[in-house]
Every structure is written in structure tokens, then in C-alpha cells.
Amino acid sequence: MDQASLGRRAEQTIAVGSKSFASAARLFRPAMRRDVMLLYTWCRHCDDVTDGQQLGHGRGLPAEPKALAALKQNSLDALAGQPLADLAWQALAEVGRRHDLSPALIEDHLKGFELDAHGWRPDTFEQTLEYCYFVAGAVGIMMARIMAVRDHDTLLRACDLGMGFQLTNIARDIVEDARVGRCYLPGQWLDQAGLTVDELARTDRQPAVYPLACHLVAAAEPYYRSADVGIVALPARAGWAIATASDVYRDIGRTIASAGPQVLGRRVSTARSKKLWRIMTGAGQILAARFRRTPDFSRTGLWTPDAERSTTNGRGAGASRDHATA
Helix, strand or coil, X not given: XXXXXXXXXXXXXXXXXXXXXXXXXCCCCHHHHXXXXXXXXXXXXXXXXXXXXXXXXXXXXXXXXXXXXHHHHHHHHHHCCCCCCCHHHHHHHHHHHHHCCCHHHHHHHHHHHHHHHCCCCCCCHHHHHHHHHHHHHHHHHHHHHHCCCCCHXXXXXXXXXXXXXXXXXXXXXXXXXXXXXXXXXXXXHHHHHCCCHHHCCCHHHHHHHHHHHHHHHHHHHHHHHHHHHHHCCCCHHHHXXXXXXXXXXXXXXXXXXXXXXXXXXXXXXXXXXXXXXXHHHHHHHHHHHHCCCCCCCCCCCCCCCCHHHHHCCCCCCCCCCCCCCC
């Protein structure tokens, strides 16, 4: 597939699969925007295969073990420069070649899809955080590498942004997930609230479920605040794009936290006018940061992946858990 066609098809994929991120992605300079969209294309394909979806829409049967094994092998082959002809593999091969993406990060991301396909549910909040790393934190690190980030601290801040995104997603989708038998709320939280997974989608149980959604929103905030420190270290246009995406997602969390129990079961999103506003405020945030020293935000207490997996091209033994927050 020629480079122009690859870029056009990746842009079409993100336009359909994620309108929010597509808006923010337009703020990148062209070459970086193309590579961000290529990585998104592969991620979107993995998600679709796992959930039986088409560009994030609909829901079919979960992937069989054979399909998951093929997904992993095809991904690693693409990263090694031997991609199949399909768009997802061509996209991963190109972006992996340009930015030396780690096979360990690819495998970590795929672990999240494997957990989904096997009907996994967390018992503890630390396990929820580990899942957030697999499905979103690892992607944050890969995205940062596309943005020329190589220092360990900034890569961890990029991971934190992905963690914040996923915690917000979980809070927003509690009811939607429960309807298809999924739950990412820790079993310990459900026990303390006197809830079962089967009750999460019931309207009469919304008053009991809602505090758990708010707890997730609150838990996401330290990760967003940590990510703010890393955003300032990005190239100006990349920082603008990421600051915009961060604020759009934080607005989803703010809506959940302020709307009351009736918000459960609704697909909370950010209006187009609010997204345009966040594009402007994101620019202001980056400009202001260029003229002042950005206050540090300690990562103490935040979930942290193993350093070898997050910053090198090696294959580690697995994500580690230095700290957890509850």
C-alpha cells in the first residue's frame, strides 16, 4: 500500500471510530498527525476484533482464542517488518518502523483485549488500574514516542493520561458494559456497596451505583494532573492536541460527577461547541506554559509500569505495580 493511500485510509478510520480524538488530531503537524492516525488504526482494529465490532460500532460475539492468537502474531510480525496486506498491519509496520515501538508495549496492549475476550473482572482497584494500563496507558506511551519523547518521566506522564482516559471511560460506560456482562469496577467496591454485576444496569439501583462512578472520576484526576506536567514537554502543536483531548475527556468526567444518578445509562459526550472551546483553551494552556515554570505534580501513589517495558525496546516479564491509588 503506498504511503498516501495508507494515510488517507487511516484518517477515514479515526474519523468514524473516534470523533473526539479525530478533532484533537487535526492540531498535530501533518507528519505527526499521520503517524498518530496509523497507530490509532491498529488499535481500533484490535478492539474491533475483540468485540466483534466495526470501527467501534455494534457488538458481535467476542473473539475466540484462535483469533486472539492470530491478532498477536500478526501484530508482532508487522512490528518486525513483515506485515500482512491489510490496513491495520501496514499501519503498525509503518509507525513501528519510524518510531521504534517496543514489542513489549504491543504485547501489553493486546493483554487488555485478551482479558476482555475471556470475561475477566477485577477484584481490586489495583487490578482495574493494571487493566487501564494495558488498554490505554501503554498506548499513551506509544503515542508519546511518536511525539519524539524518550525520557522516562515524560513517558510515564503519557501513560498517566491514558490511565485517566480509561478510568473516565469506565465511569461513563458502567451500565453499557453491564448490559453485555462486563464490569471493570473492583469486586471489593461492589461488595461494599451491596451490589452485584447484574444490578449495575437496573434503574432502581442507580443511587447505589452512581457513587462508584464518581469515585472513578475522582481517581482519574491525579492521573490527568500528572499528565499536565508531561504535556508541557511535548512539541507545541503536539502539546496543543493532547491538552485539548485531555480537557475533552475531563469534561466527560465533570459531567458525570455533576449530573446525578440519572446520568447512568446515557452516553455522555462533549458537544461540538465545547470541543471548539477546548481547542482554544488548550492553545492558551500551552502558550502560558511557555512563559512560566510549570509546577511539578508528584507521581507518588500512581500506578506505574515496569521501567524496562515503558522506555525500551526489550521484552519484560510483565507490567509491575509500584503503587496503587484507591
